[in-house]
Amino acid sequence: MGVGPGEAAVAGDPSRHEELWERLLQYVEDGVVIPVVGQELLSVDVGGRTILLYEYLAQRLAAALRVKPPDADSHAPLNRVACAFLEGGGEPERIYSELQRVMKDVGPLAPPAPLRKLASIKPFYFFVSTTLDSLLAQALNAERFGGASSTDVITYSPGNPQDVPDDVENPARTRVYQLLGHVSSMQDYVVTEEDALEFLHNLLFSARPKRLFGHLQKRQLLILGCSFPTWIVRFLIRASRESRLLLARGKMDLVVDSGTREDLALVSFLQSYKTRTEVFDTGTAIDFVDELHRRWTARAPQAPDPAAGPTAATPAPQIYAREGVVFLSYASEDRDVVRSIRDSLEAAGMDVWFDQHDLHPGDDFARRIKFTIEACALFVPVLSKSCLKRNRRFLQLEWDYAKIEAHKALPSRHFIVPIVIDDVPLGSPDLPEEFGAVQAARLQNGRLSDETIRGMTTDYREFQKRRGGL
Structure with a gap:
């Protein structure tokens, strides 16, 4: 992306473009992306x-x-x-x-190819539809269930304000939430902007689906071809955040919409208030889905085709990840200081991940980092002003992975242990709020205090005991 964490941008620069794709694909792989599907994808014959x-x-x-x-x-x-x-x-x-x-x-319409391509990306298990038809559910049924009507469809309308079920985060269930209603003879679906205004008023005040908005707040939205007026785009982005846009942290939303990217006032709004919203500016929504499908197919392991008969198995590449380590996440400018932190922790008996030694030519960097963070004992972001500079691709990925793991962890577990090495403000909107929610350690005369090392040693050993079933 090439923008600082918290900024919104139009992703046209090639380096930013590739960085954005990498982050999006990692989010998809982690199952934390919700596609919000709109009318620009409904190309029918x-x-x-x-x-x-x-x-x-x-x-x-x-x-x-x-x-x-x-x-x-x-x-x-x-x-x-x-x-x-x-x-x-x-x-x-x-x-x-x-x-x-x-x-x-x-009459019956075949599900559009863009919807079928989205449906084939299995980590997408919860979708929001903003159209009045059933084509998205049909595409999911065709791609995942052999045409059987196994997709759960939940339809909202002011007269019947349905919320999502308690197990909305269950990836084993495929669901479509029809946010703006479904075509019927009644005036309970969105055709006009006035309809949209009435729906959003009910969503906010009269019949708010609390579990739905709670789910949206925990995930990254991928808003695809919705052709919304800009006021609805602003509403949707705000409704999917726990706090006001000016304080946005922790999640990234992506908008792929012809009207949005052409609205310079909206893009300026998203930039000025640092909403962590990216507006993808190349091609149509259909072009974007084609590219997403191509990249995902190249990246994800493919299940064998039963009709093709037995074939010689091709072993998947092995990604080596050390388990139970203390993972040091830092800006490269701070390597000398971090090396001294590593030495102190290793002297106390901890196994430490320090990427200068732990990554090698030919490694799949992103996946190895991801797997190691998922299995680490402690995630230690070493925070400095250098962390706030732009073009921090892998640093931002490490933070994103750590936030996902922190949400999975038991409340009693100390997983994120920030160490501050200069006067960087912990309240900066460019730092994840999870880092400011825990007690940060600070260097004293260039070294960790004995109290900090003892606390980290205790947490490290507790993790090893749980890992060993002791």
Whole structure:
């Protein structure tokens, strides 16, 4: 990405582009990404031509309501048709009944290829749909369940405000949450901006699905082709954070949307308030999904095709990760100071990960770091002003992995043990809030205090006992 933690940016620079992809793929692998799927991905075949579903529905609805159809490629085509009908004195209820009839006349549609590609990425187990159709659930059923209707679909509407179940974090269940309703003859799904305003008012005040928003706050959102007005984008990003945007820490959201990236005022807003929101600025949402699928397929181990018959097994590459270590995470400028910290900890009997010696040419750096942090006894971020500089790709990845592990750990376990080596402010929005939530150690005359070493030794030994089943 090439931006400091906490900043928003348009990811057009090649080095930032690749860094963003690496972080996103790591988040996907860890199962902490929620795709928010929108109308720009609904490329369907109707009557021998390929067209976006909402564009086709808008044309048919305009004919049914006898209003001028929207221009080709216009933004929010259904909203435009509905507004033209209402401006001519039409009754609102007719919009929804006519749209339901149009959907029935269209008949069954094959799930669009972009949705099937998303569905094939197995770490995605919870999806938010912002469209009025069932195509996402159909794609998931086709890709994962042989066409059986095994995807759980939860539909929100002001008249029936359903929340997610208690086991929403169970990756064994595949779920779609229809945030803006589902097409019906009733006025309980979103066609117009006024509908969206009413839904969001209910989501916030009248019938808030608390478990849903709690789940969104713990995950990274991947907002794909939703064609939202910018005020809805701002709402969704804020609603998925525990605190105000100016204090945003700990999570990254990614927006892939033609309207958003062209709205310089919105991009400026996301940058000014350091929301940790990235706006992907190359190609369409469909292009992005194609690239995500390509990269994920190249990265993830593929299950064998049963129809292909037995084949010689190709052993997966072994990623060596030392278990039960003290993991030192630091900026390269601080290596000499960190070396002295390592020496003190090793002298106290601890096994220490120090990447100058523990990474070798040919290693899969990101995966080895990930596995080692997952298995380490203590994660020790060595904090300094150098940590706040830009282009800290692996340092940021280490922090992200540690935050995930910290959330898994028992409340009684001391997992993150920050060590501060200069006057870097722990309250900086560029540092994870998890680092400021625990007591940080500080060097005294360039060395760790005996009290700090004793405390870390106790925590280290407790971990080894639990690991050994003692």
